[in-house]
């Protein structure tokens with residue numbers, strides 16, 4: 001069987017399987033390509049996919065085994081193969097961290113242009129780093145900056161440490177255990193980036209099965225999804241330099257953010273898919289408002 005036929009069959013089985021796509025892909029075809037290539041140990045990041053390659057019987061069995069596990073368990077593919085892609089980089093993941101998929105990725109790749117254009121960025125904090133994907137992508141995008149990556153979860157920091165080693169970037173990305181800013185006393189940054197837990201209690205109750213494999217600490221944002229964001233907005237100013245910038249993914253809590261702070265002119269960044277769930281605030285703006 002040729003790879004292209006195999007992928008088409010996998011796509012159909014995934015689509016018919018009632019699965020949720022949102023942990024590294026957002027549709028059955030992309031996940032089928034990723035699954036098939038991973039199963040036969042071909043590089044999903046390669047420029048050219050060998051569609052005409054003929055799969056051996058062993059390779060077909062490998063694809064079938066991985067597909068069957070994905071459908072039977074509903075476990076996100078990223079966990080089954082310990083691999084995720086974010087901002088064009090490959091990361092190790094397991095169930096100690098969420099699967100990287102933040103909207104922040106496309107803005108990091110573009111160095112937050114035009115918003116940060118011309119602004120010197122020497123120090124960066126990724127608050128709630130999880131796998132370290134945002135911190136490491138930031139370190140690649142801003143090669144002159146030093147990056148702190150913090151998380152409350154020691155488990156997450158252990159995964160982030162695997163990734164900083166794999167990216168050979170341990171000297172530029174410092175991993176810190178901290179509950180919000182408590183472990184970062186006296187530290188100031190030109191840029192603070194955060195993909196916080198922002199899922200409201202109501203939404204938490206209805207998440208697809210795939211989410212049950214991810215750490216709840218990474219999602220649970222309280223009744224309105226604002227618990228973490230509220231503290232972040234109160235405390236970020238004292239950890240930004242005078243011209244510093246805070247960038248936060250608000251996700252499903254966007255409406256709650258706007259309702260909670262109607263006096264604030266949040267700058268919402270529109271992603272390529274048309275969603276505007278990431279906001280940006282300068283240090284001066286954070287100073288100006290009562291949070």
Ligand SMILES: C[S@@+](CC[C@H](N)C(=O)[O-])C[C@H]1O[C@@H](n2cnc3c(N)ncnc32)[C@H](O)[C@@H]1O
Nearest residue numbers: 100102128129130151152153179180195196218
């Ligand atoms: C939505 S996940 C983001 C992970 C990663 N940055 C990403 O985008 O894939 C939120 C992260 O915040 C961490 N977290 C939750 N509560 C925290 C707290 N109070 N202080 C620091 N980190 C926290 C979680 O452990 C989790 O890794």
